[in-house]
Amino acid sequence: MSRPRRVLLAKVGLDGHDRGVKVVAAMLRDAGMHVVYLGIHRTSEAIARAAVQEGVDVIGLSSLGGTHLVHAHEVIERMREERLDDVPVVLGGTVPVEDIPALEALGVRAVLRPGASRDEIVATISLAAEAARRD
Amino acid sequence: MGDSDLSRALEQAYFEAAERNETWSGLPCREFYGPEHVAGLDYGTALADPGAYPYTRGVHANMYRGRLWTRREVCGFGSGRDTNERMRFQVANGVSGLSVIDDNNGSLCIDADHPLGIPEAGIQGVSVSSLADFEAIFEGIPIDRVSVAFDISGLDSIAWMALYVALAERRGIDVAALRGTVQNDTLHFQYCGYGDSCPVDLGLKASVDIIEFCTRRMPRWYTGNVNMYDLREQGLDAPQEVAFGFGNAIEYTERAIARGLGVDEFAPRRGFYCSCHIDFFEEIAKLRAARRMWARIMRERFQAAEPRSWQFRFGVHTAGVSLTAPQPLNNAIRVAYEALAAVLGGAQSIHCCSYDEPIGLPTEASQQLAIRTQQVLAYETGVTRVADPLGGSYYLEALTERIEAEATRILAAIGAQGGMAAAVRSGWVQREIDAAIARRQQEIERNEKVVVGVNAFRQPRETETPGGVHRPPSGQGERLAEAVRRLRATRDAGAVRRALRALRECAGLGEKENLLPALIEAAGVYATVGEMLGVVRQAYGLPYDPLGTIEAPRDLAA
Numbered sequence: 001m002s003r004p005r006r007v008l009l010a011k012v013g014l015d016g017h018d019r020g021v022k023v024v025a026a027m028l029r030d031a032g033m034h035v036v037y038l039g040i041h042r043t044s045e046a047i048a049r050a051a052v053q054e055g056v057d058v059i060g061l062s063s064l065g066g067t068h069l070v071h072a073h074e075v076i077e078r079m080r081e082e083r084l085d086d087v088p089v090v091l092g093g094t095v096p097v098e099d100i101p102a103l104e105a106l107g108v109r110a111v112l113r114p115g116a117s118r119d120e121i122v123a124t125i126s127l128a129a130e131a132a133r134r135d
Numbered sequence: 136m137g138d139s140d141l142s143r144a145l146e147q148a149y150f151e152a153a154e155r156n157e158t159w160s161g162l163p164c165r166e167f168y169g170p171e172h173v174a175g176l177d178y179g180t181a182l183a184d185p186g187a188y189p190y191t192r193g194v195h196a197n198m199y200r201g202r203l204w205t206r207r208e209v210c211g212f213g214s215g216r217d218t219n220e221r222m223r224f225q226v227a228n229g230v231s232g233l234s235v236i237d238d239n240n241g242s243l244c245i246d247a248d249h250p251l252g253i254p255e256a257g258i259q260g261v262s263v264s265s266l267a268d269f270e271a272i273f274e275g276i277p278i279d280r281v282s283v284a285f286d287i288s289g290l291d292s293i294a295w296m297a298l299y300v301a302l303a304e305r306r307g308i309d310v311a312a313l314r315g316t317v318q319n320d321t322l323h324f325q326y327c328g329y330g331d332s333c334p335v336d337l338g339l340k341a342s343v344d345i346i347e348f349c350t351r352r353m354p355r356w357y358t359g360n361v362n363m364y365d366l367r368e369q370g371l372d373a374p375q376e377v378a379f380g381f382g383n384a385i386e387y388t389e390r391a392i393a394r395g396l397g398v399d400e401f402a403p404r405r406g407f408y409c410s411c412h413i414d415f416f417e418e419i420a421k422l423r424a425a426r427r428m429w430a431r432i433m434r435e436r437f438q439a440a441e442p443r444s445w446q447f448r449f450g451v452h453t454a455g456v457s458l459t460a461p462q463p464l465n466n467a468i469r470v471a472y473e474a475l476a477a478v479l480g481g482a483q484s485i486h487c488c489s490y491d492e493p494i495g496l497p498t499e500a501s502q503q504l505a506i507r508t509q510q511v512l513a514y515e516t517g518v519t520r521v522a523d524p525l526g527g528s529y530y531l532e533a534l535t536e537r538i539e540a541e542a543t544r545i546l547a548a549i550g551a552q553g554g555m556a557a558a559v560r561s562g563w564v565q566r567e568i569d570a571a572i573a574r575r576q577q578e579i580e581r582n583e584k585v586v587v588g589v590n591a592f593r594q595p596r597e598t599e600t601p602g603g604v605h606r607p608p609s610g611q612g613e614r615l616a617e618a619v620r621r622l623r624a625t626r627d628a629g630a631v632r633r634a635l636r637a638l639r640e641c642a643g644l645g646e647k648e649n650l651l652p653a654l655i656e657a658a659g660v661y662a663t664v665g666e667m668l669g670v671v672r673q674a675y676g677l678p679y680d681p682l683g684t685i686e687a688p689r690d691l692a693a
Contacts, residue, residue, distance in 0.1 A: 014239035014255045016328020019369060022569065023576045040328050041682065043251065065239060066496055066607070070254040094460070096495050096604040097597055113596075114460035114493045115589050118580055 005129040008056040010038040010047050012075055015065025017093075020114070024060065024092060024121055031122045044071075044078035051079070051087055057129035058109075063093040069102060076107045088128040092116070155584065159414035160372035162537055168529035176532055181427070185481075185522035189430035191423050191535065193481040194446040198522035203231070204477075205484035206509045207450070208502055209286050211236040211261035213611060214618075215271025218261040222276070224499060228506050234486065235272065236260040236286040237295075242324075243332040243681055244290050246665035248616035251682055256615040258607060259496070260286075264619045264663045266305075269298045279308045283315035284450070284484075288362055289333040290671075292319040293341040294664045296348070297654035304659065316357035316406060316450075319345050322383045323362045325559045326369065326568055332681040335556055337672070339390055340646055346391045348651040350401045359387060360406040364452045367410035370571035373421040374538050376410060378545035379564065381425075381432065382555030388437060389554070394647065398437045402444035411473040411480070412454040418473070419525060420534035422449070422480030428539055450484035451477035458493045462588035464601055466490035471508050478518050479525055485509060496605040622661060630660040632690055635670050638662075639691075642674030666691075 009025050011018055018040050025037045036054050038046065051059055059079075063071060072091055079085055091103060092112035100111050109128045112121055136144070157163045165172070176182065183189065186196030195201050208230055210221050222233055238260040240252040246264040247256040256262045261272060278299070285295050296317060303310050321338030324330055346358040363380030371379060384405070391401055409425070411418045429447035433439040453473035458466040467490040477485050487505040489497035497505070513519060525531050552558045559565075578584045585591045634657035641653040650671060657667050669679040669687055679687040 014243060014251065015259070016239070016242070018328050019572055022572055026573060026576075041251075041331070065255065066258045067254050074254075094493055094495060096600050098600060098604055115596075117590075 005033045005058070005126060006054060006056040007033050007035050007058050007060060007125060007129070008038065008047070008051055008054055009035060009060045009062065010042040010050075011040040011062045012042055012044065012047065012071040013063065013065060013067050014041055015063060015067065016040055017064035018062070020064065020093065021060075021062035024062070024112075027118050027121055028125060031126075033125070044074040047075055048078045048082045048084060051084055052082065056087060057132055058125055059087055059089045060125065061089060061091045061093075063091060063095070066094070068093060068095050069099060069106070072103055072106050072108050086132055088132050090125060090128050092121075158373070158417040158534070159412060159584070160374060160417060160538075160541075162417070162534070162541070164530075164534075168533050170529065172533045173529055173536075176536065181536075182526065182532070185526075188434070188442065188445055189427045190446055191427040192523035192526045194426070194448060194483075196522065198481065199478075199519035200522075203513055203519060204482050205232040205282070205450070206230050206506065206513070207232040207234040207284060207484055207486050208505055209234045209236050209452075209486050211238070211286075212259075212496060212605075213257040213607065214262060214615060215268040216274070217257070218272050219274050219276070221499075221502075222272075225502070225506065228503055229510060230506055232282045232284060232484065233276070234284040234286055237291055238262050240264075241287065241291050241664070242289055242329050244294060244664055244668040245680065245682065246619050246663045247612070248619040249665060249680070249682070249685060251684055253612040253616045256612040258612075262615045263295070263298070264615075264665065265622055265661050266298055266301050266658050267618075267622055267661060269302045270305075273302060278303060278306070279312040281314070284360075285315070285317040288318045288320045288327075288365075289324040289329055290321065290338060290341055290668050291664070292317050292321065293345055293650060293654060294658075294667055296345055297651060297658040297667070298664075300353075300651075300655045301658040304655070310353055312355070313353055314355045316360050317345065318362055318408060319359040320362040320383060320408075322386060322555060322559060323365055326564055327365050334675075334677065335560060337675050337677070339386070339556065341650065342387055343390045343394050344649045344651055346387065346401050347394055347396060347649055349404065350396055354404075357404050357406045358401060360408045360450065361387075362408050364408050364410045366568075367412060367454065368456045369568045370456075370575045371568065372571070373412070373414075373417050374541035375545055375567070375571070377421060377425045377428065377538070377542040378549065379555070379567075380407060380409075381428065381542070381546055382549040382558065384429075385432070385436075386555045392437075398433070398439045399441040399444050402433060402437070402439055403441055403446075405448075406483075407447060407449040409449045409451050409477075409482075410454050411451045411477040411482075413457040413469055413473060415472060415476050416531060416534060417538070418476040419480045420531055420538050422451075422477070422482070423523075423526075423531075423535045424539035424542065425449070426481070427535070428542060448483050450486065451480075451482040452486045453477070453488045455488050455492050458488060458490070459586060459588045460493040461596060462594060463490050463494055463597070465588055466492070467504060467508065470505065471512070474508060474512055475516075475518065478512060479523075481523060491600065491602060491604075494600055494604065496607075498603055498605045500602050619663065623663070626661040628690075631657070631662045631666070634660050635662055635666055635691055638667060639670040639674050642671045 088109035185193035489501035
């Protein structure tokens with residue numbers, strides 16, 4: 001039996017809307033994943049550090065404050081610097097559909113928008129983690 | 136779809152029955168209500184005419200014939216100038232009150248040039264670091280004549296009061312003429328994602344400072360609007376919204392009395408900010424129940440003698456959380472129902488959400504539609520003619536009683552823990568919120584509640600946002616940060632240093648020493664919000680920077 005997928009969730013930047021990320025954390029735990037939720041107001045440094053310490057398979061960023069492009073860029077850059085680019089980043093939150101190509105171009109593996117179902121969320125995270133192991 | 140599928144689908148839909156027979160909050164409902172279900176209800180003591188205690192039917196006898204509700208739309212993005220332009224656009228489109236909100240930096244009381252704040256500057260609200268920003272926001276706006284609402288709750292409340300008074304002084308306006316509202320619900324920051332910036336004790340002290348200062352100097356100002364809306368947005372139900380909100384309101388009331396104010400001195404200038412969610416009758420009943428409860432709390436518990444102290448006056452924010460990202464235009468319909476419930480519930484002021492709220496920040500066009508929604512309601516539907524038009528409905532009166540009973544039970548549970556501040560500190564409030572969050576999610580997944588476009592009547596997701604997306608101009612954060620750096624370099628450094636030292640001195644004098652006079656002095660010489668709250672935090676043994684990133688300026692250290 002393989003070890004459970006390890007997921008790091010965090011809110012990056014100063015946005016305080018954390019209801020969604022808590023729901024996602026519970027969903028992933030229910031699906032048998034090991035979830036570390038870092039909380040609000042996390043910096044890209046703190047996220048990269050925790051990703052190493054926790055040995056996670058995938059990182060989930062929550063953004064409901066309109067700064068997803070800036071913060072996704074920051075986190076992915078930091079991950080590259082730390083040679084963590086094999087850990088995929090999934091972003092969820094209030095993201096206009098028009099921004100998805102730009103996020104993907106930055107290196108975001110997948111984007112989950114409001115209204116995403118439990119199945120979609122669990123499948124997206126699992127797939128990202130799976131892909132990372134194969135890479 | 137084949138012919139047999141079509142026939143089956145149509146037949147099934149035709150015979151479909153309403154499945155859910157409990158309210159959004161889970162209160163069970165009968166098929167119909169009659170006189171026996173309100174048999175215990177005495178008109179004189181439980182309802183009374185609109186304008187009479189306990190105000191179940193409204194705080195004014197003539198209600199909207201006396202004055203329509205204030206049509207406000209929350210406003211704030213980019214620089215003070217950007218926000219000023221958007222407010223002018225709103226006024227040109229017929230709003231009747233202004234309402235300003237700050238960005239995340241503002242909520243946390245850090246300046247636009249804070250290293251972690253630059254990308255956030257001007258995004259979720261207007262960027263305010265100093266009086267210079269207030270001068271830009273209110274450029275050409277006669278603040279002695281218009282009513283302004285500040286949609287801010289944390290320690291930014293006291294900073295903004297200082298900035299507004301400093302602005303009035305600069306313009307030679309008597310501060311007693313200022314009219315408006317500050318939310319000033321510092322406790323609510325503990326469960327809304329900004330707790331670090333606003334510790335419970337310092338927050339409560341600042342809240343009472345505002346109540347005290349305004350009671351003495353700004354008699355037309357509403358000193359606080361308890362934010363029941365954000366509680367509801369967290370997933371709590373209607374009775375919890377009332378009970379938790381009242382828990383906060385009671386905490387402020389008790390502390391203002393402890394400061395030495397008479398209840399009738401300040402209670403007439405307190406207000407509430409409610410949600411109006413999607414369950415139509417439940418929301419109307421909630422607002423009516425809240426009015427009756429608050430009147431009794433103020434009269435019986437706090438022995439208030441002034442009728443205005445008994446009155447539950449409130450603004451409504453339609454429920455952002457009821458809106459969906461899929462099929463976003465449906466949100467305009469939800470908002471209209473919710474605003475209608477607010478009016479039938481007797482709201483004093485309404486903000487309608489923009490339909491694109493789950494997608495991003497509102498565009499000019501989506502905000503215009505929100506204003507038009509209020510105008511169709513106010514001018515076309517005729518709902519303004521008669522006060523409390525649903526009063527006496529067997530169902531509504533029974534539901535009003537049910538919500539009051541439930542909210543009273545929860546409020547007693549909060550009281551038993553020593554009040555809301557204690558319940559926040561012990562983690563009880565957060566646990567209740569977390570449980571509610573999980574419950575709400577389950578309801579959608581198990582199809583216990585239908586949300587059109589989410590768990591029913593789905594369509595392929597939109598490939599573009601109808602009406603387009605609001606985009607902050609690129610480089611906005613850096614420009615706003617640069618303006619603050621420039622200000623720091625050009626202002627009278629000696630005056631700032633003296634004012635900040637005096638402020639820290641004052642903050643060190645303890646709980647009862649009102650911080651506002653020293654804050655107003657500092658605001659007037661262009662000390663920044665980050666600096667002002669930073670030295671106050673230091674006096675309270677907290678780090679200068681709530682995010683623990685920057686140090687106090689060297690010439691302020693020790």
